[in-house]
Amino acid sequence: MTSTSPSPSLDTAPPAEPGGRWNLRLVAVLIALAWPTQLLAAGGILGANATASVAQSFHTTQVAWFGLTLTLASTLLTPFAIKLGDLYGRKRVMLVMMALGAGGEALAALAGEFWLVLVGRAVAGFYGPFGALSFAAVRDIFPPRLVKPASGIMGSSVGLVALGTPFLAGWLVDNWGYRGALWFLAIATGIAFLLVALLVPRTPRYASAAGFDWLGGLVLGGGLTAVVYAVGQGQSWGWTDARTLGWLAAGIAALVAFLFVERAHAHPILDLRVLRRRPVALALTAGGLAQTVAFTLPGLAILLALFPHIPGVSAGLGWTAQHNAVVSVSWNLVMFGTGLLASRFLRHLDPRKVWIAGLVVMAFGYTLVGFFHGNELELALTSCVANIGSGIVVAGAPVLVVGVVSPEEQGLGSGMLNMLISLFGAIVTAGAYALLNAHSTVVDGTAFYQDAGYAWVFWLGALVTLLALALSLFIPPLSDPEADDAVPA
Structure with missing residues (x-):
């Protein structure tokens, strides 16, 4: 290993199983982690297929925000999710993220106004950083000799999601419109919550709760969000438009400021x-x-x-x-x-x-x-x-x-x-x-x-x-x- 984090592990998980071979328990844990991880990919496909139905249902020309709101919320929250996982254990944080994700999708499905749909999608964005914690949890839980194959299987299962989700999306949207896609995501996320709660063991903590770097997280997440927003809107606004350049400049300035904020903080949100x-x-x-x-x-x-x-x-x-x-x-x-x-x-x-x-x-x-x-x-x-x-x-x-x-x-x-x-x-x-x-x-x-x-x-x-x-x-x-x-x- 090149070097390690200055923060030692504060809470260790149970010792590795002798031999580190696959067994039914480890397979169940892998399924429990892979299901919600690949639900992120499925959500992207379902959301893309539901966009036209949203536009027609609410007669809005701002339907791009249906997907953009979730993406921006997820980008903003990712630094906090990483740090909170280190502070409280990744399993606990993942459970909170899934509960909020399911609630957000349900709120968007029930909403009668377009602005409330966007509020629901913003809350659902709390689920977006899940993949950052699930792959880390594989290393926390699995015996060392199975970390690489388990991580590889987790990543490659996106192909299985891409195989079936287009058929599912067509069936849901054709029969129940965008609400069908959102209700499916809410229910599937609820199932993911149960799988993780019941099958995934406790994960360790790697950092002290003292001195949480809220400012660093906001500056980093806000900077990345501003850059992603500017790039995403640049094609419709125009790359030389004042709005595009303004958001891009603000994002870059925030990312530069983040470097100085982290140097001054005793417990930076990112090392x-x-x-x-x-x-x-x-x-x-x-x-x-x-x-x-x-x-x-x-x-x-x-x-x-x-x-x-x-x-x-x-x-x-x-x-x-x-x-x-x-x-x-x-x-x-x-x-x-x-x-x-x-x-x-x-x-x-x-x-x-x-x-x-x-x-x-x-x-x-x-x-x-x-x-x-x-x-x-x-x-x-x-x-x-x-x-x-x-x-x-x-x-x-x-x-x-x-x-x-x-x-x-x-x-x-x-x-x-x-x-x-x-x-x-x-x-x-x-x-x-x-x-x-x-x-x-x-x-x-x-x-x-x-x-x-x-x-x-x-x-x-x-x-x-x-x-x-x-x-x-x-x-x-x-x-x-x-x-x-x-x-x-």
Whole structure:
């Protein structure tokens, strides 16, 4: 291990089981952690499918806030979730987050006014940082030799979610509108609460409750939120608009101020000494960039599938949502299967080599998608190649974090990875829409995208992946949790 956090563990979990082999209890714990973690991905898909129903139900032109409110609340709260997990144990904080998430979605489902829907979504945003704590909890709970495969399985199960959620979203929204999607999220989050409460054991505390850095959390969370908001709105406002530049400047100023605030505080909300270490900085940046591509590009590809095919006007494929769900089964199965296989290899091989191989395949795959995406067969074949790499990436990113931080720093590492994915996701999405708009035709106020725009979106994914690959080449050998006697289980 390169170094450890200055805060020693204040509360240790029960000792590891002899031998550290899989058993029914550990499988149940993994399911209990994976269900609510991947519910985040399912919520994104359900929310995207419910957006049109929200706009029509409330006759609003501000429907973008339906998703943006949750994203901004989640970004603001992530630093606090990381620190509170260290202070009170991750299980306790996760239970509070799930209770608030379920309540927020229920409030949004019951709301009769659009502003109250947004209030509910803001409360549901408390659930957003869950992934930052769940991957850290894997290291708290599992025997050292199972940390890497368990983390890999947790990450790769997003492929299984992507496989079934589009069908679920269509059924819920077609039959019950946006309320059906929100009620499903509320009930599923309630089930997740029970799974964690009943199956996940106590997790340790890693910090003293003295001197909580509220100011640091607000400055960091507010700065990140302002930047994400500016980037998210820049395409509609215009990149030179005073509002875009103002929010962006305010966010950057807050992030700079955060560096000085943390130096002056005896108990900083984020230990910046950890982030100054080269292996940590490289692993988090490369992991954030690569996972952004793996999570963002499939959503952008939905535009290609669902936009109409009008020769000379629109180069979309003109599929229905149901047809797109059927076709996408192929590459989502590939992603899930590859992730499970990678989880096995990550335990026995150098994780850096597995990770780099995944990046190479993902970059090559999205390059192919950019050239060949004109029909079902082309898109399925090229997307399967890309998702071989994506499966390795989503399984490998948590293992990268495990390999560069100590157990005490795991929550910080996972939380920073989540924050970077949010930030990079906003930037990549904005860049993708800029490319689409540069190759578009406007008819009756609606922009229809040309084939060159779709091609460049996929090539953008390949370029970002290559950037992650370049950074990954400089990551030094990773620590092995099996050799770390400090890991509680």
